[in-house]
Amino acid sequence: MTSRKRICYYVGVLILVNIFAIMLFRQSAEAAVYKQGSTGSTVRQIQQKLTNWGYYNYAVDGIYGSRTVEAVKKFQRNNGLTADGICGSRTLSALGISGGSSQSSVDVNLLARLISAEARGEPYTGQVAVGAVVLNRMEHPSFPNTLSGVIYQAGAFTCITDGQFNEPVADSAYRAARDAINGWDPSGGAIYYFNPDTATSSWIWSRPLICKIGKHRFCA
Secondary structure (H helix, E strand, C coil), X not given: CCHHHHHHHHHHHHHHHHHHHHHHHHHHHHHCCECCCCECHHHHHHHHHHHHCCCCCCCCCCECCHHHHHHHHHHHHHCCCCCCCCXXXXXXXXXXXXXXXXXXXXXXXXXXXXXXXXXXXXXXHHHHHHHHHHHHHHCCCCCCCCHHHHHCCCCCCHHHHHCHHHCCXXXXXXXXXXXXXXXXXXXXXXXXXXXXXXXXXXXXXXXXXXXXXXXXXXXX
């Protein structure tokens, strides 16, 4: 290869690398913007924050619809932001939400371990629902606001104390954890669940029932 061809080759490689870097940058920038049509756990966080502050009075379902847009606009107007109904970095920061759209593998593994221990043998929808309950608690003012805080909260999950949490994790639990993190909530927003065949607490029976999936009752 002549010197001139070698230079052209390296220039071509450099151009391709730069193009690839620009594409990655654009993808990461787009991932940090939430607008009408967006879905997932970050959208649920946005809705929950807006609900807590009185801007949003509808289902926290992880779907960025027209009602979420209007609530975001009201929040933006009251906080000196451009009222476009889009949650970019500035609006997310004002809401107290980090801009990242994905959970770390550590979070997926931790949630999957909890799901496997608590819902092993349950239908797949029920496994996702158990994961959703954990995420719903993170957004509820009565619980810790971190995944590990919710899971390891004293007395929250029997699997932590009976050793089930340390058992091998079912493959379906990893898929269920990802589905829950991505915004699927078959529990309908529940923050509690229990098995009526084994529950000994009279208090848990007093919680309003949302739905039944498999052996579990999911409650508000």
